[in-house]
Amino acid sequence: MANVITATGALGRTARARDALGGWMPFIVIAPSVVASFIYVFVFTAWTLYVSMSNSSLLPTYGFVGLKPYFELWSNQRWSIAYGNLFFFSAFYVILSLAVGLALAIAIDQRVKGEAFWRTIFLYPLAVSFIVTGTVWSWLYSPNAGIEFLVRNLGWHDFTFRLTTSKSTAIFAIIATGVWQSSGFAMALFLAGLRSVDPDLVRAAQIDGAGPARIYRKVILPSIAPIFVAVAVVLLQFAIKTFDLVVALTGGGPGISTTFPAIYVYDLMFQRGQIAIGAAAAIMMLLALAVVLVPYALWTTWRARRGAAHG
Template identity: 45%
Template sequence: MTTTVQMDFRTRLQNWIPKLVLAPSLGVIMVFVYGFIVYTVYLSFTNSKILPSYDLVGMANYTKLFQLPAWTLAITNLAIFASLYIVISIAIGLTLAIFLDQKIRGEGVLRPIFLYPMALSFIVTGTAWKWLLDPGIGIEHTMHLWGWASFHFDWIKNSKYAIYTVVLAAVWQTSGFVMAMFLAGLRGIDNEILKAAQIDGASNWNLYWRIIIPQLRPAFLSSFVILSHLAIKSYDLIIALTGGGPGRSTELPATFMYSYTFTRNEMGVGAASAVIMLMTIAAIMIPYLYAELKEVK
């Protein structure tokens, strides 16, 4: 009897120990992540300025937000940046993955080289690319020293092209990560299917276009979700690379939210912009999670 009670107690203790260990972390997450999300949503409906205010003003902040030219510009820049960033990163990542999947020599060396940029923070990436693209010390200056005096590459100083320098730096950082996801997908394809297609006379083009790439659908979806999330919340890369300039030519919703909350003392409007960003991310994540859970079931 005593032995049975002791075993029952040990079983219950083993079940409760993981919960007790995780409880503080879950509590901190609930307060400092989800709690502050709810608090931000509440502030977006208040008349908060330099300090939080609890006087509700309904949808006034959202109405004001979508009437601001700076917000319209930030949304336009996000559309340009996100579309180019996602498409180019996926295209380069898939190309590199197919290249490495050919069992080439030196794969063990090339793979970490392609992945290395993802190990850097966006601040480091932005700073490095700022130096490279600066006409006074970067690529343009180097070309002039080599005798190519007619070479000009001043996009980072040009308000019409500055947003494309952000795309360039972001693609450089994440293409290797996308490559790793596609490479994992390629290595997971059943070779018997490929051999059967080759026996039937399928060319390499048809092999990839009709068999291999369609089976990479999970990798495409994962890449799209991750890159979309990174694009929407991009802040540190912008600050380090262009500072949102020249003028406001590279301002994105994240930099807009920071400037209106902490610089212009419009906390209610800043909170509203943060909620719009959250809703955009949720619109991408929720269908993806639903599809994944439905597939598991």
């Protein structure tokens, strides 16, 4: 009898240990990634912030100089041009990607023949990296191998198509290429949103005599407004971090006309050996991301709480 009781107790302890381990297992599994993410995001961000207020040059040093690197950064004409280019590019890139993506989504939403084929075609650019996209489009913009070369060989010898060689048009070449790359992403999310709209709302509007344009404007598009915000936020993140697309297309030129903050950070840190100013530029990019992400996070939290309060 004593042996039976001892065995039963051992089995009970084993079961409790197994249950406890099962309860802790999810935390054990995700702990390494959480720790790595914390170090990667918060620790390195704090380190970069401190370096941005140090007298670092070729190698990091830790002599504190306050905001001097930031003043030097903003007094540099190239940084002002880079930040201005970022705002200009972001505005056109986001608006045009949203517009083209929405137009494609509405067209496909009409249950067109070969819908799966068209979805694949429009989504294909999303599967290609920005560096590949930039390289291919740089060939298309090249006067010696691209569209200009092709059209001239067809007989139009006065035709010119040199967007990337002119300071006034190079940034528009980057915008057009970026829109081509990202409009399929916007289309996919918009199409999912259009397909999720309650059909009863559409039928009610049709019964009231509303035409297709009015139905989209008054019923469908307001219903997918959160998707507009989400897509715009993601596209703004793409825009702020733009680096490889510009490097492949123009290299920041002609001159410094298409310099972007990410390119300037790389140049300061790895070409000129000005680590403190480069870190300051990186912090400014982080602030630009925060301006986008923090309001979006607050808005989504407010929306979730509002939805919970209304059942």
